[in-house]
Amino acid sequence: MAKPHRSSTTVSSIPLLLLSSALDDSINLVSVSDGLESGERHIPGKLMEALRRVMPLKIEELIREIGGCSPSSAADKVSCIVYDQSLGRIQQVAERMGIGSVAFVPAAAALLVLGFNIPKLIQDGIIDNQGSPLTDKTVQFAPTMPIMSPSDFVWHRLKIASLQKLLFHIMTENNGPTKSADWLICNSVLDLEPGAFTMAPQILPIGPLLAINNRPAHSAGGHFWQQEYECLEWLDRQPACSVIYVAFGSSVMLKKAQVEELALGLELTNRPFLWVVRPEAIDGADDWEGFLERVEGGGRIIGWAPQQRVLDHPSTACFISHCGWNSTLESVSSGVPMLCWPYFADQFINQSYVCDIWKVGLRLEEDDNGMVASEEIKRKMDGLLGDGAFRERALRLKGKVRSSASEGGHSHENLTNFINWIKK
Missing domain, CATH: 3.40.50.2000 (Glycogen Phosphorylase B;)
Incomplete structure (x- = not known):
């Protein structure tokens, strides 16, 4: 210019x-x-x-x-x-x-x-x-x-x-x-x-x-926050299709009580997890480090992830997502099933695609208090990962998407x- x-x-x-x-x-x-x-x-x-x-x-x-x-x-x-x-x-x-x-x-x-x-x-x-x-x-x-x-x-x-x-x-x-x-x-x-x-x-x-994935890991541009590439080395040490990836994008705010339920839900799954937690995105969580430390032994908690590389990694089993369109596209392009947790705007349209049309994910439902309970997370995770049809459909969709590009x-x-x- x-x-x-x-x-x-x-x-x-x-x-x-x-x-x-x-x-x-x-x-x-x-x-x-x-x-x-x-x-x-x-x-x-x-x-x-x-x-x-x-x-x-x-x-x-x-x-x-x-x-x-x-x-x-x-x-x-x-x-x-x-x-x-x-x-x-x-x-x-x-x-x-x-x-x-x-x-x-x-x-x-x-x-x-x-x-x-x-x-x-x-x-x-x-x-x-x-x-x-x-x-x-x-x-x-x-x-x-x-x-x-x-x-x-x-x-x-x-x-x-x-x-x-x-x-x-x-x-x-x-x-x-x-x-x-x-x-x-x-x-x-x-x-x-x-x-x-x-x-x-x-x-x-x-x-x-x-983004082009054949570049060196640290060379990708166009990111608002510093990505923590060390998590890829941690993923390398995990079994294939074992890790739950959790990320809610760049603008979602979570209540402290909801973060605690999510932490408990991840603990209940008894699976390794990679969880992207931006401290400024947790409302009222001045002491959030305490309960995050309690579950960190079962997984990895980071501030920001190289998301496309995480989703492409063979250790990643599923994606708990807010269903932003970029995240949805990246997950589909990697053949990764999703647990959908939309918050606003077009994320509910994207959730319907994932769950109703493509059938590569499940909804996380709120209880009467407007919370997604830890038991709901455990139940839906078992349903998603216990049924191989979700991953089969996700992999078929991945092939179509990549072929189109x-x-x-x-x-x-x-x-x-x-x-x-x-x-x-």
Whole structure:
């Protein structure tokens, strides 16, 4: 990128140890102001609204600075904008400046199909015009798509009423710009979501977009936290298909009491485990080290893991996950069965894929107190690992997913066509 925004910071996107004569640092990361004071970002909905309202203006300013003062000169320097589909107003910036637009869906295609069907859901009396459920009747748009309760729709799972309405409005608003983009690409695979891609054929799957695993372990870039690669050596010492991997992503917060139940549940399974625990993600756990130390003899507890390498490891038996789409894709790509523990947003859609459609995992159910009890964890773990059909289905799905990303595969061809379009 030639000229960063005057109030922005430009940093390298590639660690120095990866640079070589064959790979120059041709991609830079440029920060763009969201217009908020630091304290405002903690107010629910403030950042979401700022990204929607401020980001398009800042992106347009940045493009003009890169190319010059006028839209025509900017178009000579910038060929297209690839943007997160949730920022639909960016497409309007591209259209106004005569630049190509590429909407990227980092989530499942089913989430976008849900957004496209909002008018029909209102017409059928499933939700009102603010997105609130009018019935508890489940919805399935196609036989191979998730089975969703209206209470599990992505906006409703935000739980705060103002955020529900804001996200519902954003999803509705984005339908038009998304359909108008030159390309609509998705980090998914045709064999994972055939129903969704049939309903919305304009969405092109190019996934799974995974890191290259043939690089040295410590050379991978693009991570927010320092990964603890020593856990791979620990995995090397464990029996095949024996280790329970536990991780809840980068944003989930757990109550201290729930963490204690999880620790007890892992202890009850009497299996080795690798548990990713970020102390700042445990609410009210000032003394959490005490009960973690009690179970640590049966496993390994770390702050952050090289997740894809862990899931690919032959010692890994299953994955207790929050069902974020990246984690779900990585697990499926490695042929690892899952215990599903979703918390918000699209994670419940992904859970339905895992449990209802692909049948490579089981749900962890909450009790009357809203807790996933240790006995529930033990029971579902025994059910998952005691039935070889889960791993068989997971391995079959792994083959399809990896084949799609290989040369000649559906995702590979879509990605190649997209790259060729970029080059032109």
